[in-house]
Amino acid sequence: MEVILDTNALSALLDGDEDLRAILGKVSQVLLSPIVLGEYRFGIHASRHRQEYEKELRLLEKCLHVLISDARTAVEYAAVRNELKSAGTPIPWHDIWIAAQARQYDVRILSKDSHFDVVDGVKRVSWG
DSSP: OEEEEOHHHHHHHHTTOHHHHHHHTTOSEEEEOHHHHHHHHHHHTTOTTHHHHHHHHHHHHHHSEEOOOOHHHHHHHHHHHHHHHHHTOOOOHHHHHHHHHHHHHTOEEEOSOGGGGGSTTOOEEOOO
């Protein structure tokens, strides 16, 4: 099983969450989305531990594959957003991009956010 880390999973990983690490021990590949990297970097911008988090993130980026957002990602984004709008089940726009990449690359999303469950063709894995 391959997974894309959502921002809450990336944060939990860098905070040493043991339950998350147990899940990660069962996956074949852990992927990062540039959307998640941007969200995480935004989140730590004002942190008093910013330098430490950025250092850990740089090390992680060297070990994990960062997905590419391309024209196919944009097609998936538009499709997911239209599907959610038609169903009346909106989710945050940045999570639509993550869901689009999950569909594009046919991988699961590792996240605590249950709103991913309303996206057709996307499977979510949680922990804890």
